Amino acid sequence: MTQKDSGLGPLADGARVVVIGGGPGGVAAALAVKQGARALGREARVTVIEGKQFAGGQHNNLCTGVLSPPIVELIERDLRVPFPHSLSRGAITGYVLRTPRREIVLDGEAEPSVTLRRIQFDAYMMEAVRQRGIETQSARVNGIEFHADRVVVYTESVPVEAEVVIGAFGLDEGTAVLFQRAVGYRPPPALASIVTKYHPGEAGMAEFGDRIHAFLPPSPRIEFGAITPKGNHLTINIAGESVDTDSMKKFLAAPEVRRALPCFENAGRFDAKDLRFFKGHFPCGLARNFSGDRFVMVGDAAGLVRAFKGKGVTSAALSGIRAANVILREGISARAFGAYRAANRDIIDDLPYGQAMRRLTILAARVGLMDVVLRAAESEPGLRRALFDAASAHSPYRQVVREGLTLRSARAMARALFFDDHSSAITDAR
Template sequence: MEPLQDGQTAVIIGGGPGGTACGIALRNLARQMGRNIRIILYDGKAFVGETHYNQCVGVLSPPIDSVLERIGVPFPRHLVQREVKAYILHGERRHIRLTEAGEVSYATRRVQFDAYMLEQAREHGVEIRESRVTDLEFLPDRVNIYAEGSRCQAAVVFGAFGLDPGTTTLLAQSTPYRPPQFLTSLVTKIHPPPDIMPTFGGNIHAFLPRNPRIEFGAITPKGNHVTVNLAGAQVDSRDMDAFLEYPPVRRILHFADREHPLNPAQDFIYYRGRFPISVAKHFYGDRYVCVGDAAGLVRAFKGKGVTSACQTAVWAAETAMRVGVSRHAFHTHYRAACRNILGDLPYGRAMRRLAIWGSRLGLVDTLIALAEEDAHLRHALFNSVSAHRPYREIVAEVTAPPELARLLYRFLRSGLGRHLTSPVSGVK
């Protein structure tokens, strides 16, 4: 199966950043190579006013600027609601502000960012069809794509549909693809009084509660509101209720009153989503390839979600245009391009399990106390929560023999037994 040729069609399923970046990259490469490739993007979402809500928090991590620049898309600074310059990690009783000079992340409204990318795809010549794909038929020489009110044939299908249950099922029925394991996330927004909003600054508040149902939670300031999100294997609305009453959260959101919200039409409305915690099985094959969340190619704790989606989309497009659309082509070139993400996943899983273990045992306060006195540990914590560096580099730095010995000595001196046995008020 040779690279995409003149007169062929490529279909992208999903209109998020991964799908639009893929379409733009394909169009750019086709023009450079002098090939007339028809690119069709199916997107079932509607961007009309505020009717669509994306379950992603909307923090764009570096190097998103350079990733967009690579495909000729200006970074939309007009959509940035806040620059994220620090992360505040909260325990039950302590907290620590983690910050470093250098690159910053950007808090945006994901619905606006997605709409911007979709418009960029249109301007680059990608054909947008606002309908859902209802069936897929893989044949040796083509793929038949059935959608609401239309049908088309393609030489290759790019899966940029995240963890949408319907589309993952469609692809799994037609190919060996199996979607990633995932955590459930809940997201809501709260509008603080105007005089309180500036006090949030450029800080994201991160929490590792002792509640076994919640893996982590966060409060992210935007333009005139804050976004609250949490994640766990089986979290539901009751867990969000409990998280909002969790004492460390209440200390930040002391103004929040669900009985008298500042914006009743938007505040305390919960949205449910998913994000992957493993790599999808067979995320590429003959005439199909998945990118971003659909492939499970994201950092643990969902860091760099948008950035990873765009990066993997560009690599998939380059493989299809330059190498081929067979499983072998994607295996030898696309998978190789993703090697840094894939290689970092075991370290991310280990860090995730360590975070769960520490939070369940009530050791977050101990960790914060150690970090207050240890610059290396503060550096590692910042890079863990900010997604600015790979986990394997963080692990290598923390487990270097001199640093590890110093941390273990301080950890034991801190009174480990007392922290393990003393009662701590978690999220009930």
């Protein structure tokens, strides 16, 4: 029996697709299915199920809200939705990479990233979904059944039957358990993240500037931290396998962090909600069994992201578009979704490089070797470019490795390690 005869071929005219999750990956998949089907002369019925209320800011999204290129192109060209430039809270023009003893300013010529409040972006994209004739359901999924000819998705509202289901639920544990029981899905490995913010005032924001400050502390619990300017406030986040509120308090008290925080005494003065802590998670590797007969995961749920953070929204949207293309052109069977894995080879093949860089960076930070790397980068443009590409997510990690592991870079690091002055080189990067 062929895939078409079994109902597992390319999505048929009038078939229904259920998307669980209304974030970037989910809305990208929904829009790409709806519009892609029409381009092929078919009609697809699409339902997006999302438990959060994005409109009105009733829920927080723990994403720091930095959207990396080519997100504007993906939304406008591939999804045919105008990018919401009016929601922008600024452009990221560069990065400052900091250790306790040294720092380096990293500016590149690539297209800047855009900062915005993620919940507003999600609300905008969900409204774009509705305007294009896609049904939405505000409810949580509480059950899922797979049958030979259909999938049944149970919600707090009404059940929905579909030919295929797209999982765009991020790292939601409840939904992951449902798929684990039904099809053997295993969520990706993840790191914990603590996020907070404060409003330093207009003068403080001007003093901070338009660069993200990234920190590589020697702490065994914190893998990295960052301070991101977002219009009228600074978003601060740390990540690690076991970070908690005490970790964030210690991070905020670190001298190198305090030097980067303008007017920290203003925390709570302009907004009583300043320095409230929120905890979340983000993936750092691939999920297992993220596709099969009548189901496919996208974005964080599949672990299709950079291994060392960054570009999460862009990767989610890209994987959603790729899943839609496979559903429309190849089919909805486990075999057909082999084409989905192949389409994401750029992300999957880069994961080992990113994971290796993550481990090496952590080790170097623990033993103080990141000071040597930053000192060497001051005189070696190739190493400096590699650090920018790693921090900005503008290039894949395999390219970062090629740029950073050169003979010139090795010589620069040897000079920094054995011959250069190792006294503190802290300056005011703002």
